[in-house]
Amino acid sequence: MEHVLSTDYDTPPGTEVRDDAFYEAFRAELRQFMEANCPPELRTKVRNAHKMARKEYSEWQRILAAKGWGAPGWPVEYGGTGWDLRQRYLFEEVSAELDCPPLYHHGLGHIGPVIMHFGTPEQKARFLPRIIDGSEWWCQGYSEPGAGSDLASLKTSAVRQGDHYVVNGQKIWTSHAQEADIMYTLVRTSVEARKQQGITLLAIPLDTPGIEVRPIHTIDHWHHVNEVFLRDVKVPVENCIGEEGTGWKYGKFLLDRERLSPASVPRLIRQLEQVEKVLLERLREQGTSPSLHGALERLFVARASAQGAREMLLSAITEEIQGTLASSKSSALKLHASELAQAISSLAFDLAAPELAPRLLPDDEEAPVSDAEDRERQLVHTYLFYRSRSIAGGTSEVQKNVIARELFGA
Numbered sequence: 184m185e186h187v188l189s190t191d192y193d194t195p196p197g198t199e200v201r202d203d204a205f206y207e208a209f210r211a212e213l214r215q216f217m218e219a220n221c222p223p224e225l226r227t228k229v230r231n232a233h234k235m236a237r238k239e240y241s242e243w244q245r246i247l248a249a250k251g252w253g254a255p256g257w258p259v260e261y262g263g264t265g266w267d268l269r270q271r272y273l274f275e276e277v278s279a280e281l282d283c284p285p286l287y288h289h290g291l292g293h294i295g296p297v298i299m300h301f302g303t304p305e306q307k308a309r310f311l312p313r314i315i316d317g318s319e320w321w322c323q324g325y326s327e328p329g330a331g332s333d334l335a336s337l338k339t340s341a342v343r344q345g346d347h348y349v350v351n352g353q354k355i356w357t358s359h360a361q362e363a364d365i366m367y368t369l370v371r372t373s374v375e376a377r378k379q380q381g382i383t384l385l386a387i388p389l390d391t392p393g394i395e396v397r398p399i400h401t402i403d404h405w406h407h408v409n410e411v412f413l414r415d416v417k418v419p420v421e422n423c424i425g426e427e428g429t430g431w432k433y434g435k436f437l438l439d440r441e442r443l444s445p446a447s448v449p450r451l452i453r454q455l456e457q458v459e460k461v462l463l464e465r466l467r468e469q470g471t472s473p474s475l476h477g478a479l480e481r482l483f484v485a486r487a488s489a490q491g492a493r494e495m496l497l498s499a500i501t502e503e504i505q506g507t508l509a510s511s512k513s514s515a516l517k518l519h520a521s522e523l524a525q526a527i528s529s530l531a532f533d534l535a536a537p538e539l540a541p542r543l544l545p546d547d548e549e550a551p552v553s554d555a556e557d558r559e560r561q562l563v564h565t566y567l568f569y570r571s572r573s574i575a576g577g578t579s580e581v582q583k584n585v586i587a588r589e590l591f592g593a
C-alpha cells in the first residue's frame with residue numbers, strides 16, 4: 184500500500200513550516216538509522232508478531248535514546264526530540280514498515296506527559312530522564328475488581344500519616360506489573376464528596392514492602408496482565424503527582440492519551456500489508472473461489488478503514504499538540520482502531536487455516552519451531568490477543584458513551 188503523507192493538516196502554532204523535501208530527507212534519515220541499528224533478531228520477532236517484553240523494548244529504547252530519539256513526542260526541554268507532527272508520524276510509519284519494536288507506552292505516552300504538565304520540578308528531574316533511557320519501567324494501576332468502566336468507584340485507599348501515605352487495596356489487569364519498577368496508581372484519599380473527587384495519583388515503587396503481584400494468564404497463553412495486592416504499603420508524600428484529591432483530572436488526561444496511541448495505526452497498516460500479500464499469493468496459486476473472493480472484500484473494507492484511521496490519527500495528534508484534543512476524538516479513534524485490529528487479525532486467522540489453532544498453542548512455548556510455524560503460531564496468538572483490544576484502555580461501549588455525550592449531549 185502506498186502511503187502519501189497529506190499536507191493539509193493545520194500546522195501547530197509556533198511550528199516552523201517545512202517543505203516536502205525536508206520530510207523526504209527526514210524519512211531517509213530515519214530509514215537509514217533504523218535499518219543499520221535495529222538488531223535483526225528484534226525485527227524478526229516483530230515481523231512474526233511476537234509479544235514484546237521489557238528486555239526487547241528496553242534494548243531498542245536504549246539504542247534510540249543514545250541517538251537522541253528516545254522520546255519522539257516530547258519537547259526538547261524534557262529531553263525529547265521536539266519533532267513536529269509529520270516527523271512524529273513518519274517515525275512511527277518507518278518504524279512499523281521496518282518491523283522495529285514499538286516504544287513502550289506507559290512511560291513515554293502516558294505518565295511522562297502527566298509529570299511534565301502536573302509534576303513538581305523534583306519529580307520531573309527524578310522520573311523523566313529514566314523513562315527516556317529505558318532504565319525505569321512504569322505500569323498502570325487504575326482498574327480494580329469493582330472498578331473498570333466505572334473507574335471512579337475505585338476503593339484502594341491511601342491514608343496520610345505524617346510524611347507518607349499508607350495504601351491498602353487491590354488492582355487488577357495491571358499490564359507488565361511483573362516487570363515494572365513503578366506503578367502510577369489512582370487511590371482514594373477521601374470519601375466525603377462526589378466519587379470523582381477524593382481520588383489521588385501516586386507513583387508507587389513496586390519493590391515497596393506489602394506489594395504482591397500475581398499473574399493472570401490470558402486466552403492467548405501470554406502472561407502480561409496481573410493482580411496487584413497492596414497491604415499497608417508506605418508511599419512517601421513526595422510521590423503524589425499533582426494535588427491530593429484531584430487525581431481524576433490527571434487520570435482523564437492520561438486516558439485521553441492512552442486512547443490516542445500514535446503507533447497503533449501504522450502497525451495495523453503494516454499487518455494489513457502482510458495479510459494482503461498472503462491473500463494475493465493464494466489468489467495467484469489457487470485462482471478465485473467464493474471464500475477467497477469474500478476475503479478480498481474484507482480486505483478492501485479494512486484498507487478503507489485503515490485509511491480513515493490514519494486520517495483521524497493525524498488530525499488528533501495535531502489537536503493534541505494545540506491543546507484542543509476532545510475526548511470524543513480519542514475515543515472514536517480507539518473504537519475504530521480496535522475494530523480494525525480485530526477485522527485484520529480475523530481475516531489473517533481465517534486465511535491461515537483455523538483448524539491449526541489447537542496445535543499452534545502448545546504447552547511448551549519454548550520448543551523450537553520453524554520460521555513458518557512460528558509465524559502461524561503468532562498469528563493465532565495475535566488473533567486471540569486482539570479480542571482484548573475492545574476491552575483494554577476502556578471498552579468499546581464506553582467509548583461510544585463518551586462520543587455520544589460529547590457530540591449529542593446524551
Ligand SMILES: Cc1cc2nc3c(=O)[nH]c(=O)nc-3n(C[C@H](O)[C@H](O)[C@H](O)COP(=O)(O)OP(=O)(O)OC[C@H]3O[C@@H](n4cnc5c(N)ncnc54)[C@H](O)[C@@H]3O)c2cc1C
Pocket residue numbers: 322323324325326327328329330331332333355356357358359408571574575576577578579580581584
Ligand atoms: C489485556 C488487558 C490489559 C489491561 N491493562 C490494564 C492496565 O495496564 N491497567 C489498568 O488499570 N487496567 C487495565 N485493563 C483493564 C481495562 O481497562 C478494563 O478491563 C476495562 O476498563 C473494562 O472494565 P471491566 O473489566 O471492569 O469491565 P466492566 O466495566 O465490568 O464491563 C463489563 C461489560 O459491561 C459494559 N459496560 C460497563 N459499563 C457500561 C456502560 N456505562 N454503558 C454500556 N456498557 C457498559 C462493558 O462495555 C463490558 O462489556 C486491561 C484489560 C485488558 C483486557
